[in-house]
Amino acid sequence: MISWLKGQIIQNWHLSSKQGVVLNVGGIGYEIQLLSKQIGNIDKTNIKEYWIHQINREDCSNLYGFNDVDQRDLFRKIISVNGIGPQIGMALLEDLEVSQLVDAIENNNLTLLTKSQGIGKRIAERLVVELKNKLQNFKDTKETKINNQSTHKTNHFAKYIEEIKSILNSLGYMDNEIKNAIKLISNDEKETTSLINSLSPGATKELMDEHLKKILIRLSQNDT
Numbered sequence: 001m002i003s004w005l006k007g008q009i010i011q012n013w014h015l016s017s018k019q020g021v022v023l024n025v026g027g028i029g030y031e032i033q034l035l036s037k038q039i040g041n042i043d044k045t046n047i048k049e050y051w052i053h054q055i056n057r058e059d060c061s062n063l064y065g066f067n068d069v070d071q072r073d074l075f076r077k078i079i080s081v082n083g084i085g086p087q088i089g090m091a092l093l094e095d096l097e098v099s100q101l102v103d104a105i106e107n108n109n110l111t112l113l114t115k116s117q118g119i120g121k122r123i124a125e126r127l128v129v130e131l132k133n134k135l136q137n138f139k140d141t142k143e144t145k146i147n148n149q150s151t152h153k154t155n156h157f158a159k160y161i162e163e164i165k166s167i168l169n170s171l172g173y174m175d176n177e178i179k180n181a182i183k184l185i186s187n188d189e190k191e192t193t194s195l196i197n198s199l200s201p202g203a204t205k206e207l208m209d210e211h212l213k214k215i216l217i218r219l220s221q222n223d224t
Contacts (some may be wrong), residue, residue: 006049032065070098081130091116102138181218
């Protein structure tokens with residue numbers, strides 16, 4: 001069973017409502033059906049990787065590719081429901097993000113589910129009946145990602161503050177002086193963190209220079 005592929009795209013293909021690529025992996029071309037929203041930004045010069053679900057039939061073997069493992073795994077859950085095939089799974093994931101689709105199933109949101117092509121009320125109801133309360137791992141993954149992003153941002157801010165402290169130490173200022181003066185920016189951690197994460201490295205350096213000037217002015221005032 002193929003689970004993941006990495007290679008260079010050598011061809012885009014389109015057949016009726018299906019779209020995909022041929023991926024060159026070690027000299028073998030794998031034909032993979034993708035969500036159309038994943039095809040728009042494809043650059044054939046880049047190496048691409050996809051999480052794969054493989055379906056073997058008597059006359060062929062079909063590969064369905066996704067940018068994220070959560071998409072692939074939710075696709076597997078959807079097509080595990082009796083009477084629901086891969087094209088329905090692709091249609092749902094085409095229109096909805098993983099979190100939206102999980103919420104729609106968990107909250108019995110038939111209106112949202114039936115907006116996708118080929119999804120009637122009976123199919124939507126079947127999805128809710130079969131999958132409701134069975135998608136907790138996708139919620140846990142979402143919460144973990146949010147927590148990791150929050151931790152990353154906090155660490156980014158801490159690294160920024162430590163760099164400023166190091167510069168001030170090198171200028172001969174004592175730790176207790178720095179601790180008080182640096183409150184000029186550390187008290188606005190949320191705002192500063194948001195700003196840092198939106199800036200390029202060059203712009204971040206300019207911001208640091210600006211903060212250093214403010215802190216040095218405060219320190220010089222304390223000396224007088």
